[in-house]
Amino acid sequence: MTRMADPLALLRTMLLIREAEMALARLFADGEVPGFIHLSVGQEAVAAGVCSALGPQDSVASTHRGHGHAIARGVALDGFFAEVLGRASGVCGGRGGSMHVADLNRGMLGANGIVGAGAPIALGAALAHRIRGTGGVAVAFFGDGALAEGALHESLNLAAIWRLPLLLVCENNGWAEFSRSDTQVAATLSAWSAAYGVPHAEVDGNDAAAVAAAAAEAVEALRRGEGPRVLEARTHRWRGHFEGDPQRYRDAEDAARAAGHDPIARSRAALLAAGVAESALHAAEAEARDAVAAAIAGARAAPAAEWADARHGAYAPAES
């Protein structure tokens, strides 16, 4: 029987992601975030729903737009914010930043600065789970733009012939950087999956409960050894490709339409309709706000990352 995700828990995860990313948007505008960041505002239901189907032994490979995946996977907010702000107490010691948040003990194999690169890594994790007999599965998140990358095709083919427990999750937001992805990819993902003989399911990526149910169904099939699955979540990118993106390529209507699909408002309404008290929702919102505020305060107070610690970090310390 498919395990049902707790709808309030899904909302909590989405609130945490939204709160964290909106805070990052402000911090970025204020110049507190080095480099550049890609926000997943509006896409939270995919991260929350998919990760709700996973257990602690499972592995996740993420993307450049990976904050939601990390938070939904349970990466501690303190370490997360400290990393994105480049502090010594970051999960990666400030050496990776937004595009490389990883927490290997939680099976979070990292956000990735290379489009499509997470798929073969998750493929390898799935192989390791199979060979080691851990019972774990691996998930690769990727965007619709990544469908044009060869590594993704190689990975789906390999997962199919080896029948590996790999779930490929496409976050289809319609955009590949500054271009509509339908101008870049000739085949639909469903046709593409069918060609490799891999079951493909499409889900409303703004509906966390639907994503969670579809992911749970797929993950159970993976655990039964039925081979890889593809899950395509239609969603919307509310903001620019990166923070500060003037979006000259996008008309204002499209951005406004995107914001009309709010997974959080939707989940909230469903909970209220199901009889959950508004006060419980306010409490969840306050909790997310407080957690994010505390993590930011912690990151600001943390010492800067130290070059002396990083200098010899490319290799394991020599055994003496």
Place this chain on the structure above:
Amino acid sequence: MVQAINRALAEALAEDPAVILLGEDIGAAGGPFGATRGLQQRFGPDRVRDTPISEAAIMGAAVGAALTGLRPVAEIMFMDFVTLAMDALVNQAAKARFMFGGQRGVPLVLRTPHGGGLSAGPQHSQCLEAWLCHVPGLKVVCPATPADAYALLRSAIADPDPVVVVENKALYAMKGEVPDAPEPIPIGRARIVRPGRDATIVAYGAAVHWATDAASLLAAEGIEAEVLDLRSLQPWDEAAVLESLSRTHRLVVAHEAVEAFGVGAEIAARMADAGFDELDGPILRVGAPFTPVPFARELEAAYRPDAARIAAAVRRTLD
């Protein structure tokens, strides 16, 4: 040398259940050069895994598997094809330990053959090791003898970081003793192949044998050249090179790879600095000319460095 590699793989598979092999036709077929012959029969198709022709996914999967508790040994059939695996190797494997703040290393090995002499042409003969030596996070070794091929591969598999083992195709057929209980060879340690007092020739891979031939030619003229086999290119044994240079005061670096921007350039630059006070002549490099590797026998013979060119360089630095 192929048997030595096969033995190293077999022993590693037998000793550690986390070791797996991945590559094109390495299973039932025993590998394009026979290095994995018999291993799939012995260890099963799960651990000795035939892959489709997907270099990017082979390398990427090796990274993911290494981050998830295995010690994958991937084979890429010709070093020329490493171009297709570069993202996983350079942006993922080499970066993970550093960019994830030291949480975990990527204990993978890539075995891949380089080198010419077989008329394999421009896309099956290249020596691209300098590319990989240039990437922080990778280690690169290149054995010249069966004994070293065995020991360096064992060290590479045991290493907590990604190691590229570059095997010279022309040496696969080379015969040579591997002791029953071989001494481990740490990565980063060179070896004096032939001692000499007049000049140092530093080489690796096939060029080690050209260098010893050159030393024999020179000996007939009364010149005693010392030949140093680097064995590891990244990290390389700077102390051993400097020590030899401080006895001979002359240095020639030889390799099969293109001379320009190669491993020899790095060694020459370091020794021009650290060894400045020891030098009594110019540091000279012997490598391939700056063209693709040609096909026809006559062309390839003209292209590849050899003992005569190394000997000529030694004479010149002694001039």
